[in-house]
Amino acid sequence: MxxxxxxxxxxxxxxxxxxxxxxxxxxxxxxxxxxxxxxxxxxxxxxxxxxxxxxxxxxxxxxxxxxxxxxxxxxxxxxxxxxxEIVPLEVIVRNYAAGSISKRLGIDEGTQLPRPIVEYCYKDDGLGDPLVTEEHIAAFGWASQQDMDDILSLALRVNDFLSGVFLAVGIRLVDFKIEIGRVYEGDFQRLVIADEISPDSCRLWDVKTGQKLDKDVFRRDLGSxxxxxxxxxxxxxxxxxxxxxxxxxxxxx
CATH class of the missing domain: 3.30.200.20 (Phosphorylase Kinase; domain 1)
Structure with missing residues (x-):
């Protein structure tokens, strides 16, 4: 074969x-x-x-x-x-401060944010996936304004769903990233959640102990x-x- x-x-x-x-x-x-x-x-x-x-x-x-x-x-x-067709953006939703936002803004890791914060990074490994604004996205044509409205709505719906699922089993969803794809059906375009959703793409902490249950275990040499x-x-x-x-x-x- x-x-x-x-x-x-x-x-x-x-x-x-x-x-x-x-x-x-x-x-x-x-x-x-x-x-x-x-x-x-x-x-x-x-x-x-x-x-x-x-x-x-x-x-x-x-x-x-x-x-x-x-x-x-x-x-x-x-x-x-x-x-x-993958939109060339990583869409990041943050519920608690951790990782780069703590470093950029001087917020103590674990601080609950006033509301979920959605950030965008341009997907380019050679550039280190830099943080970009909606102005960059519009100027360079990576997504239309309607796309951005739909992406924001999708990201917040995913956040609501994942937060509830994890909290029910004693896990805090600190943040996560998703990718968005365009599916074409004739002349009609639809945006969908693509790539994967897993502990590779989420920060997950035990609600009671704060134990990390995500890729930070590997990043920080915290165990298996x-x-x-x-x-x-x-x-x-x-x-x-x-x-x-x-x-x-x-x-x-």
């Missing part, structure tokens, strides 16, 4: 041509990176956990009417997703990243049985 055509390989995922036109197979790797890939390791089982957790969140969003690119999970490491992600999956009731060892992508018929 011929190997499927690789479309793109990123830090945490590889994309392959899907079995049907307009589809993509998204393969979750075990690679962990931080500080714009200056720190790198391979964490056994990380891709399996992110795949299953992202499926859980994407399905939940679909159930409340938030459109996503997710179609179905194929196996322990792969998802079938809708092909879309697999244990942290497994705890999130266990609390949400989606812990996989006997996660497989890292391997090559499974070909999909």
């Amino acid at each position: 011929a190997r499927r055509k690789k479309i793109y390989e990123g830090k945490a995922k590889t994309l392959y041509e899907g079995p049907e036109p307009g589809t993509i197979v998204q393969y979750f790797k075990d690679d962990a990176t931080a500080f714009n890939a200056e720190k790198h390791d391979v964490i056994e089982g990380k891709g399996v956990l992110n795949n299953i957790l992202s499926e859980f969140f994407m399905l939940g969003l679909g159930q409340i009417g938030v459109p996503t690119h997710f179609l179905k999970r194929l196996n322990m490491r792969e998802q079938l997703v809708r092909s879309c 990243l697999t244990d942290a992600y497994s705890e999130v999956a266990r609390r949400l009731g989606v812990m996989p049985n006997n996660p497989p060892a890292p391997g090559k992508p499974t070909l999909v018929n």
Whole structure:
């Protein structure tokens, strides 16, 4: 059987041509990176956990009417997703101060923000994904004003959903980032949540202890990243049985 055509390989995922036109197979790797890939390791089982957790969140969003690119999970490491044009922005929603906003504004980490704050970064690894304003986005044509209104609405709906889901299992959603895709249906364009939603893209703290259950465990050498992600999956009731060892992508018929 011929190997499927690789479309793109990123830090945490590889994309392959899907079995049907307009589809993509998204393969979750075990690679962990931080500080714009200056720190790198391979964490056994990380891709399996992110795949299953992202499926859980994407399905939940679909159930409340938030459109996503997710179609179905194929196996322990792969998802079938809708092909879309990625808006070249990372959309960041912050509920508590942490990471770069604490450094930029001198706010103590863990401080609850007056309201959810939405920020945008231009997706360019070579530039370090710089923070940009809506003025930059409009001037350079990355998204229209209508797109920005829709993106803001989507981001806040995702925040409401995720905050509730995590709080119900004793986890505080500090912040998260999402990517937005454009899906074209004839002349009609629709914006959808794309990429993934997982502990790789969220900051998650235990409500009582403040224990970090996200990629900061890797960034700051705080222990086992697999244990942290497994705890999130266990609390949400989606812990996989006997996660497989890292391997090559499974070909999909």
